[in-house]
Amino acid sequence: MNSNRSSYGSYQQQRYGGSTSPTMKNPSAHFEKGTEFNDRDRLNDMLATEKWLTDGFNVFVRETSHQELYNDVLHVLTETHHACRDVFNLMFEKGWYSLHPEQPSHIADHYQKFSGYESQFPSHGTGSYQYLSGVGQHPRDY
Amino acid sequence: MYQNQYSQQQRMSQPPAVLSTKDNAYLTDALSWELLAVKKAHSFASQCSDQQVKHQLEQLCQLHQQHYHTLLNHLSNNQQDYENQTYPHFHN
Numbered sequence: 001m002n003s004n005r006s007s008y009g010s011y012q013q014q015r016y017g018g019s020t021s022p023t024m025k026n027p028s029a030h031f032e033k034g035t036e037f038n039d040r041d042r043l044n045d046m047l048a049t050e051k052w053l054t055d056g057f058n059v060f061v062r063e064t065s066h067q068e069l070y071n072d073v074l075h076v077l078t079e080t081h082h083a084c085r086d087v088f089n090l091m092f093e094k095g096w097y098s099l100h101p102e103q104p105s106h107i108a109d110h111y112q113k114f115s116g117y118e119s120q121f122p123s124h125g126t127g128s129y130q131y132l133s134g135v136g137q138h139p140r141d142y
Numbered sequence: 143m144y145q146n147q148y149s150q151q152q153r154m155s156q157p158p159a160v161l162s163t164k165d166n167a168y169l170t171d172a173l174s175w176e177l178l179a180v181k182k183a184h185s186f187a188s189q190c191s192d193q194q195v196k197h198q199l200e201q202l203c204q205l206h207q208q209h210y211h212t213l214l215n216h217l218s219n220n221q222q223d224y225e226n227q228t229y230p231h232f233h234n
Contacts, residue, residue: 029192030192031192037189039190039191039192039195042186042189042190042195042199043195043198043199045182045186046182046183046186046199046202049178049179049182050179050202053175053176053179056171056172056175057172060168060171060172063164063165063168064165064168065157065160065161065162065164065165066156066157066158066159066160067156067157067159068159068216069159069161069165069216072212072213072215072216073172073213075212076172076209076212076213079205079209080209083202083205086198086201087198087202090194090195090198094192094194094195
């Protein structure tokens with residue numbers, strides 16, 4: 001997990017709240033911790049705004065009439081998603097966002113379970129389902 | 143109504159480049175969302191002490207201004223078409 005990106009700091013084997021789950025988190029950058037609205041609050045508020053905008057534009061793009069409007073609104077939606085991602089990444093870089101890796105055994109269990117469910121595909125065994133394993137081979141990849 | 147005016151013409155495979163009432167309502171909503179985002183990002187950027195956060199917020203301010211213009215363009219194009227009575231041409 002990002003082991004080649006040492007600049008992204010500590011993959012700390014911390015314990016938190018009595019759990020044995022480690023955290024993926026950078027050391028927290030400085031911010032004012034008083035009652036005032038601080039830099040972290042500002043970035044968090046802007047992230048909430050971007051998230052809210054993607055919800056709005058998602059509904060908008062679905063309701064557009066003609067193609068040119070659809071194209072432009074979809075483009076605005078995509079760029080707003082990217083903006084969300086940029087803010088999220090900056091918050092992570094600043095150490096204001098932590099993630100907890102799932103235990104590999106839990107992932108392996110689910111992989112096994114849902115691999116088994118592939119037998120339920122109508123096309124199972126016919127070899128006609130060409131999009132299963134291909135990466136980036138979606139039928140309409142805009 | 144448009145329907146009467148164009149019902150005798152060729153069958154359309156897609157909606158013509160005309161704003162619907164719903165398009166207009168969504169566009170005006172979205173413009174006000176973007177304007178608010180521009181103002182918020184600008185205001186927050188001016189209050190920031192962390193230069194990286196400030197820079198990110200300034201970029202967001204620019205992005206939402208671009209989006210504002212993209213959306214506003216759809217209102218101005220439609221206005222022109224309407225005044226010139228040139229729409230809609232319903233062939234492919």
